[in-house]
Every structure is written in C-alpha cells, then in structure tokens.
Amino acid sequence: MPTIEQIKNEIEDIEMIRTISSALLEVAALRIKNIKREFDHNQTFFKEVSDLYNIIKASAQRLGISLHKNDTQQKETLTMSIAITSNQRFHGLLNSRVVDRFLDSVDRKKSDCIIVGRTGKQYTSGREEPIECEYITFKNDYPTPGETRAFLQKIAPYSQVFLYYPKFVTVFSQEVGIIDITYSPDPTTDDIDREKEPDYIYEPELVKIIDFFETQVRRLLFLRIMLESELARTSARLVKMNTTESRATEMVEDKKRGLRKEQSIVNDIHLLESFSGINQWLK
Numbered sequence: 244m245p246t247i248e249q250i251k252n253e254i255e256d257i258e259m260i261r262t263i264s265s266a267l268l269e270v271a272a273l274r275i276k277n278i279k280r281e282f283d284h285n286q287t288f289f290k291e292v293s294d295l296y297n298i299i300k301a302s303a304q305r306l307g308i309s310l311h312k313n314d315t316q317q318k319e320t321l322t323m324s325i326a327i328t329s330n331q332r333f334h335g336l337l338n339s340r341v342v343d344r345f346l347d348s349v350d351r352k353k354s355d356c357i358i359v360g361r362t363g364k365q366y367t368s369g370r371e372e373p374i375e376c377e378y379i380t381f382k383n384d385y386p387t388p389g390e391t392r393a394f395l396q397k398i399a400p401y402s403q404v405f406l407y408y409p410k411f412v413t414v415f416s417q418e419v420g421i422i423d424i425t426y427s428p429d430p431t432t433d434d435i436d437r438e439k440e441p442d443y444i445y446e447p448e449l450v451k452i453i454d455f456f457e458t459q460v461r462r463l464l465f466l467r468i469m470l471e472s473e474l475a476r477t478s479a480r481l482v483k484m485n486t487t488e489s490r491a492t493e494m495v496e497d498k499k500r501g502l503r504k505e506q507s508i509v510n511d512i513h514l515l516e517s518f519s520g521i522n523q524w525l526k
Contacts, residue, residue, distance in 0.1 A: 261491035328360030409475035
C-alpha cells in the first residue's frame with residue numbers, strides 16, 4: 244500500500260501533466276484558429292484552380308499534347324506515392340493511420356514512394372518487412388520555400404503524384420485523404436463523355452499554360468495539402484490534449500480521495516495509540 248508521501252508525490256506528478264496538457268491545449272486552440280482562417284480564406288480559389296487544372300490536363304490528353312517538355316525525363320513508373328506525416332508526436336493515431344493506408348494501397352512495384360516526416364520513418368522502421376521507400380524530413384512540418392522547391396523538382400518527372408495525408412473534416416474528426424496533385428484525367432473515362440466536353444480557346448497556347456500549371460500551380464496545390472495536414476494534426480492534438488487533461492483531472496481527484504482515506508487511517512491509529520497510552524497511565 245502506498246504511503247501518504249508517495250500519494251502526494253503522485254498527485255504532484257499528475258498535476259504537472261495536467262498543467263502541461265492545459266498549456267498545449269491552449270496553444271493548439273490558438274493555432275487552429277489561425278490555420279483555419281488561412282485555410283478557409285483561399286478555399287474557393289483552390290477549388291477553382293483545381294478544376295481548371297483538371298480541364299487543362301484533359302484537353303491536352305484529348306489533343307495529344309505531351310505533358311512533359313522532354314519525354315526522356317519521365318520515370319519508368321510514371322507514378323509517385325507520398326505519405327505525409329509529422330516530425331512531432333502528440334497527434335493521436337493520425338500519423339499511423341496515414342502510413343497504414345499508404346502501405347495498404349500503394350503497389351510499390353508500379354509506383355515509386357516517399358515517406359515525409361520523422362514519425363513516418365520511425366513507424367515503418369519497426370516493421371518486420373522492410374519498406375523500400377525514400378524518406379524525406381523537412382526542418383518543420385510545413386516546408387520552407389527552399390524545401391518546397393527541391394521537393395517539387397524531385398517529383399516533377401512523374402505524370403501522377405498521389406499524396407496520402409491527414410485530411411481535416413472537423414476539429415473533432417480527421418481522416419486519411421488521398422489526392423493526385425497532378426489532376427491527371429481518368430483513363431477509364433468513356434470517349435463519349437470526352438466528346439461532350441466543350442472546345443476551349445487558350446491564350447497563350449495550351450503548351451505554355453501546361454508548363455505554368457505543372458510548376459507554379461502544382462506548387463500551390465501541394466502547399467494547400469500541407470496546410471490542411473497541419474490543420475488536421477493540430478486538431479488531433481487539441482482532442483488528444485483535451486482528453487489527457489480530463490483524464491489527469493479524474494486521476495488527481497481519485498488520488499486525493501485515496502490520500503484522504505490514508506490520512507484518516509493514520510489519524511485513527513494515532514487516536515487509538517493515544518487512548519492506549521492513557522489507559523496504561525491510569526493503570
């Protein structure tokens with residue numbers, strides 16, 4: 244049975260955890276407010292850009308225009324699959340869910356793969372079956388302009404780039420999202436459906452527009468996904484810290500009840516000893 248001093252030390256430790264959780268909870272709440280404002284501000288713009296990117300890629304495919312300046316630069320697999328995880332923990336099971344979905348869905352014989360983030364590397368390194376993917380770790384979870392430029396240059400030769408990332412649904416709900424940031428047309432689309440598409444007049448010519456979209460617009464869409472990933476992870480941290488704080492409060496109350504019980508027992512023992520001493524003195 245623990246002593247009163249041990250119980251007091253346990254209460255101090257749990258209260259420290261509760262204080263830290265409360266502080267992290269406040270930080271997460273503030274970050275969510277700021278990130279959500281930025282995320283919502285450009286939501287319509289990114290939706291329109293994404294739709295336009297898809298139209299341009301479909302038009303280029305229909306007209307037989309190559310999407311690469313130099314076809315010899317293309318990778319044999321043509322497809323790149325990327326798992327986006329964080330460098331830090333305290334996001335619940337969100338990072339592991341992303342990696343699990345990534346590993347279950349990606350055919351690594353037909354697609355090259357990259358795992359971004361320190362937690363993704365740590366999670367896969369403990370598996371019995373080796374994961375033959377490239378690992379990339381940014382300085383922070385959100386890449387710097389230099390890191391973004393280098394990363395996009397690495398994936399530029401691929402005609403399809405699938406991102407597996409933490410998708411924001413609500414503050415209390417996140418799921419694994421999958422998106423092709425190249426917005427390549429679906430090859431299974433019926434020719435009849437393609438014939439129904441309107442004929443667009445492009446200015447400047449379509450080749451130059453494709454070149455712009457394959458560089459600048461792909462960069463915008465990638466950063467948009469990284470921003471949403473940060474929003475989802477921060478939301479997951481908020482929920483995790485809120486749960487930890489509530490659990491710590493319950494544990495403190497439970498320990499305090501145990502402390503009061505032990506103190507009551509000690510007081511009763513002291514009282515009995517006092518009565519016993521009085522009885523001995525009277526004899």
